[in-house]
Amino acid sequence: MAExxxxxxxxxxxxxxxxxxxxxxxxxxxWRIGNWPGRASRSSAFPRWSRVSGMNxxxxxxxxxxxxxxxxxxxxxxxxxxxxxxxxxxxxxxxLKDVTFFKQFSIHPEFHTLVWPNGADFAPxxxxxxxxxxx
Numbered sequence: 001m002a003e004x005x006x007x008x009x010x011x012x013x014x015x016x017x018x019x020x021x022x023x024x025x026x027x028x029x030x031w032r033i034g035n036w037p038g039r040a041s042r043s044s045a046f047p048r049w050s051r052v053s054g055m056n057x058x059x060x061x062x063x064x065x066x067x068x069x070x071x072x073x074x075x076x077x078x079x080x081x082x083x084x085x086x087x088x089x090x091x092x093x094x095x096l097k098d099v100t101f102f103k104q105f106s107i108h109p110e111f112h113t114l115v116w117p118n119g120a121d122f123a124p125x126x127x128x129x130x131x132x133x134x135x
Contacts, residue, residue, distance in 0.1 A: 057124040058112035064103045068096075070114070072131055074124075080133040084122070087130075092120045 056076035063071045068085035088096050095118050096102045108115045113124040 057128045059107050059114060059124055059127060060112070062105065062107055062114060064105075067099055068102055070105070071134075072114075072127060074128055074131075075112075078128060078131060078133060080131040082127065082131045087122065087126075092118065096120055 056074065058075040059072055060075050061073040061079075065071050065081055067083070068088065069081055069083045071079070071081050073079040084096075084102075087093070096116060101116070101118075105114045105116050107113070108121065111121070111124070113121055113127065115121040
């Protein structure tokens, strides 16, 4: 376990969040993915991930609303607000606690998610799952 954790610590924060979320939701170790006989495909083994289409989670528009709240619109048409204040944990997110710096986000042209000048970002899947849909 200690060796695995040491290897995981070198991953980018976004990847680490996805790995830990998957580990928590399935209770399985990552090394087992795709390693059992009789599986049809990796995605069919995990229904939650089989319905994920990365394209639908692309952030296409973002606006600062107030404090640490942003309004987002995704490629699939979902739009709404979310307060990211409680998600600002860890050293990479520390500068974002300053609202002036927080407002400096942009949409990454390749990864289609919110990014900041210091390299902080959020997984678009996290943003999509956390947005409070507004009418």
